[in-house]
Amino acid sequence: MKTLVVYYSRTGNTTMIAETISESLDCDIEEIVDKEKRGGIIGYLKSGYEASRNKLSIIEDPKHDLSKYDLLIVGTPVWAGKMSVPIRTYLHQNMEKIPLLACFCTAGGSGIEGTIKNIGEYTNTTPIESFGLTSSDIKSGSYKAVIEKFVQDLG
Numbered sequence: 001m002k003t004l005v006v007y008y009s010r011t012g013n014t015t016m017i018a019e020t021i022s023e024s025l026d027c028d029i030e031e032i033v034d035k036e037k038r039g040g041i042i043g044y045l046k047s048g049y050e051a052s053r054n055k056l057s058i059i060e061d062p063k064h065d066l067s068k069y070d071l072l073i074v075g076t077p078v079w080a081g082k083m084s085v086p087i088r089t090y091l092h093q094n095m096e097k098i099p100l101l102a103c104f105c106t107a108g109g110s111g112i113e114g115t116i117k118n119i120g121e122y123t124n125t126t127p128i129e130s131f132g133l134t135s136s137d138i139k140s141g142s143y144k145a146v147i148e149k150f151v152q153d154l155g
Helices: 013-025 040-052 085-093 112-123 135-140 143-154
Strands: 003-007 028-031 071-077 100-107 130-134
Touching (some): 013 028, 013 100, 013 135, 040 085, 100 112, 100 143, 112 130, 130 143
Parallel strands (some): 003 071, 100 130
């Protein structure tokens, strides 16, 4: 199954998880590059506000053509209990090309289940597999077992 991992990361946590999944599956990976500046406390507050309002952003054109893949794995940080604005934008722009879908999210604390539900509702697709990790899961290293199970469950 030809697989693409697509992710957005503001702080680097989602990047690390996406790269680990891509390496485990030996598949293509694509970072969504947002043209908005989202650093610092102002970027954090603006990002949460925009996510809560279901806003879209301006992103760089993706390098990979999603229509060439059998499985899309989407990775996003949790922003105000929802997917990040750049990921929402990517999905919006590629809605008609979405193949089988799996997803993961990273969170400072809560909002993981709601974010996974948000992705499914937005794409009108039930993810075949999903998981979420908190910052403490990532710091402790316990994320490795979660990713291992995710990869195994994808078959």
